[in-house]
Amino acid sequence: MKPLLSIFSVSLSALFLNSCSNPYDSYYGSSSIYGGNSYLSGFEQTRPGQTPLTHNGQAAPRGYWDDEGVTGSSKIRINLNDQRAYFYKGDTLVGVAPISTGSDGYGTPTGSFKVTQKSIDHTSSLYGVIKNKASGHTVISDADTRKHKAGAGEEFIHAPMPYFLRFNNAIGMHAGFLPGYPASHGCVRLPEEMARIYFDNSKNGTPVIVE
Known part of the structure; x- marks a missing residue:
């Protein structure tokens, strides 16, 4: 098969993410979604000691997709x-x-599941940031709707x-x-370009195995 997509390394700064407890500290950066958002596009290469991801002999740290001529039902293994x-x-593995x-305390459960909803512009109902409306200053960088409420002159994003x-x-x-x-908080984050491809090639009922 000839590769339809190879995604090469892009070195991006993670200034906005000092720890996994601050995943939403910088909004509206370089992504095309939501006017651009560095939360979506931030990326660090492979984990220490992990074999770098390659495809057809070329580095593909952000992932790859190659389904030319391949048919069959979709399935995702995490x-x-x-x-x-x-x-x-x-x-056939195509991507x-x-x-x-999920980080400590927010583990991603293992098991066999199926896609039950597709939402191209979804937002979290629980997590986000609280900002000052006038200055744009972040008041709480890891806000939880169950614990935090926006005060006067603030907004929950x-x-x-x-x-x-x-x-x-x-x-x-x-x-x-991806740091x-x-x-x-338990979800599975992907680089934006790969999330789009996986989204486009999945449907409700697609099996998802987490192991």
């Missing part, structure tokens, strides 16, 4: 140890994407989760920041 999501059509899954594929109650796959280790 490997928590590898921190990668593997996309199959039939028995691999680096991911960031819900975290963007574009190309959302729900597969386990509140948990799904979506475009998001090179598990850092989410």
